[in-house]
Amino acid sequence: QSALTQPPSASGSPGQSVTISCTGTSSDVGGYNYVSWYQQHPDKAPKVIIYEVSKRPSGVPDRFSGSKSGNTASLTVSGLQAEDEADYYCSSYAGSNVVLFGGGTKLTVL
Amino acid sequence: QVQLQESGPGLVMPSQTLSLTCTVSGGSITSRNYYWSWIRQPAGKGLEWIGRIYTSGGTNYNPSLKSRVTISLDTSKNHFSLKLTSVTAADTAVYYCATLWEGLFRFWGQGTLVTVSS
Numbered sequence: 001q002s003a004l005t006q007p008p009s010a011s012g013s014p015g016q017s018v019t020i021s022c023t024g025t026s027s028d029v030g031g032y033n034y035v036s037w038y039q040q041h042p043d044k045a046p047k048v049i050i051y052e053v054s055k056r057p058s059g060v061p062d063r064f065s066g067s068k069s070g071n072t073a074s075l076t077v078s079g080l081q082a083e084d085e086a087d088y089y090c091s092s093y094a095g096s097n098v099v100l101f102g103g104g105t106k107l108t109v110l
Numbered sequence: 111q112v113q114l115q116e117s118g119p120g121l122v123m124p125s126q127t128l129s130l131t132c133t134v135s136g137g138s139i140t141s142r143n144y145y146w147s148w149i150r151q152p153a154g155k156g157l158e159w160i161g162r163i164y165t166s167g168g169t170n171y172n173p174s175l176k177s178r179v180t181i182s183l184d185t186s187k188n189h190f191s192l193k194l195t196s197v198t199a200a201d202t203a204v205y206y207c208a209t210l211w212e213g214l215f216r217f218w219g220q221g222t223l224v225t226v227s228s
Contacts, residue, residue: 003156034213038157045206045218046157052212089157093213097162097170101149104156 004029004090004102011108012080020105022073022090028100030071034093037066037075040104041086050075077107085109112136112144114207114219122201122226128194132207132219139188140165146190147210148181150203151221158203162210163190197226 005023012018022029022037029035035053038046048057050066053073063078073092077084090102118130132146139146145162152158161171163181171179180193194201202225208215 032213036214038215045221046215047218048214048216051214051216057216091157091159091213091215098172099147099159099162099210099213101157101159 004092004100006090006102006105009106009108011110013110014080014082016080017076017078018080018107019074019076020088020107022102024071024092024100026071028092028094029068029073031095032093035068035073036091038089038091039086040089046089080109082109112142112209112217114217116205116207116219116222118222120223120225122197122224123228124198124226125196128197128201128224130192130205130222131189133189139183139190140185143211145210146183147208147215148192149206149208149215152203160192199226202226
């Protein structure tokens with residue numbers, strides 16, 4: 001199994017929306033609704049912001065939303081704020097008791 | 111709320127075995143409906159899932175590391191452990207422990223840096 005594919009970088013101005021993609025295959029992203037997204041600030045542990053494709057843990061602002069179409073999952077951050085600047089990683093169950101991560105996307109708030 | 115804390119040597123010699131422990135607080139490791147998992151992150155790079163262990167002791171590993179990895183559970187100490195054999199500089203990373211259930215890593219430790227160097 002290969003890592004999921006994410007764009008290395010994304011950016012947007014405060015107040016704008018930005019979408020980050022996570023592309024896999026029918027054996028992982030496309031085959032299961034166990035796609036999660038994690039936000040990681042420098043020198044901090046990742047924090048889950050989306051799970052099961054589109055669910056938000058309590059405490060995560062509704063500016064963060066997730067979706068999936070075919071083998072590609074997406075994270076949308078609406079109303080960008082300065083504190084959203086971070087690295088974002090997707091993960092997916094890949095069958096055979098294996099979990100895959102994406103390579104990560106560095107989100108810059110301009 | 112589950113809390114996790116990694117511990118272990120910060121420096122390991124090449125070809126030796128890396129050993130880390132993750133101590134769980136906020137409840138018994140056997141009373142939680144989780145897999146207990148290890149993830150690592152080389153400096154400036156992405157996350158890599160290493161493997162997981164269930165409360166029954168059943169394990170699953172990343173195929174790329176399977177030949178060198180062992181994850182075990184010590185219920186008496188409420189912790190689980192990682193052993194990675196024959197390490198090289200490529201194994202230098204921050205190692206995290208985390209809970210895993212249905213693809214979701216909900217609770218994470220703060221991470222511990224392990225450097226492989228002579």
